[in-house]
Amino acid sequence: MSNAVKLFEPLTIRGTTLPNRIVVSPLCMYSAIDGLAQPWHFSHLSTFARGKAGLVFTEATAVEARGRITPRCLGIWTDAQADALKPITAFIESMGCVAGIQLAHAGRKASTRAPFVEKGGSPLNQEDAERGDPPWQTVAPSALPVTDGWPLPRELDTTDLDEVKAAFVAAAKRALSVGFKVIELHMAHGYLLHSFLSPLGNQRDDAYGGDLEGRMRFPLEVTAAVRAVVPDTMPLFARISAIDGKEGGWTIEDSVVFGGRMAEAGADVIDCSSGGIGGAPRFRSDDTGKPLTTDSARTPGFQVPFSRRLRAETNIKSMAVGVIIDPHQAEEILQSGGADLVALGREIMHDPFWPLHAAETLGVDPDYRMWPEQYAWAVDRRAQIKALNQDS
Ligand SMILES: Cc1cc2nc3c(=O)[nH]c(=O)nc-3n(C[C@H](O)[C@H](O)[C@H](O)COP(=O)(O)O)c2cc1C
Secondary structure, eight states: OOTTOGGGSOEEETTEEESSSEEEOOOOOOOOBTTBOOHHHHHHHHHHHHTTOSEEEEEEEESSGGGOSSTTSOBOSSHHHHHHHHHHHHHHHHTTOEEEEEEEOOGGGOSBOOTTSTTTTSBOOHHHHHTTOOOOOOEESSSOOSSTTSOOOEEOOHHHHHHHHHHHHHHHHHHHHTTOOEEEEEEOTTSHHHHHHSTTTOOOOSTTSSSHHHHHHHHHHHHHHHHTTSOTTSOEEEEEESOOOSTTSOOHHHHHHHHHHHHHHTOOEEEEEOOOTTSOOOOOBOTTSOBOOSSOOOOTTTTHHHHHHHHHHSSSEEEEESSOOOHHHHHHHHHTTSOSEEEESHHHHHOTTHHHHHHHHTTSOTTOTTSOHHHHHHHHHHHHHHHHHHHO
């Protein structure tokens, strides 16, 4: 395999080696029952391991029941929920890939409907209660609704904050005990930790609000507390919304400061997404990360400027995500210093064997040696038959 192709260069972070730079971005499936992984989750995540993504993340996995986005989200607040994930981590590892988990608390964006049901994404209400899915009280840094018409969350007091932090720590320990090798803290998309960071979600007047320092305090405390239980050999990631893209919101400059502080708190990689604080979609930006428009247009690599800046201006590694489609595009992002890792969501759902196909396209796996052995010999024969038929 050619070392010149960065997409397939292994990356060691602390003592953990990712076999390549391709990451399966966290993807909610809204298919869990009582937070427990189902056969769907095994099938969904193991397919990406067969496709040889270097790091396969679970969907946002709630650290407590009220932190689920929907009633069908994965959870890891019980040992039974952790155990249900064990076959998944074991399979991912058996393919030579690394299993990661995104630990999450949805905060004031909890208690909603899955996107693919009627009125998807909106808050649960009495109609859902009648169907067996009652809404629950959401929590947040401040008693501010996501947007007009959404339920008012309860403001967390400092005792609650200790409990939420403890829930993240307990979840991390459970995740490690069932074979996850990478933990990502979800601090993006308007969920609990993001809403602490953003002035649009956090209007507290205690030590956990106010200026940037105050707003960063709780996410940094959670990071340090989780780091304390993660072995030194294992990486800790955090996904942030690098910009809110809204007047008076979190900016790329805030992200640069936060990235540096996250490194001090023990994080290794910042995964750079954007938006979501008000339930709104993510936004386009120019090369400096400045929002260009407030529409929802998403062009290839539209969030790469954020990961590029974090990487250049802090001593933390970065991951790019968002409309990364083509292997050449992914390679260019890495070669030009835009990120250390690329994460794919919808594209890899469309083609779960994207990494293997990318290796073929970039010429690093001409003999299909990267494929699972059960397939490799037959796929190689397929190529020979195809070539013979083309010749004749
Ligand atoms: C079905 C679906 C579920 C998602 N679930 C999560 C999630 O659990 N956690 C998260 O941080 N982002 C989630 N996202 C965002 C993706 O991880 C990714 O950042 C986004 O889709 C942009 O990448 P893409 O253009 O490659 O899809 C989800 C996106 C989709 C399409």
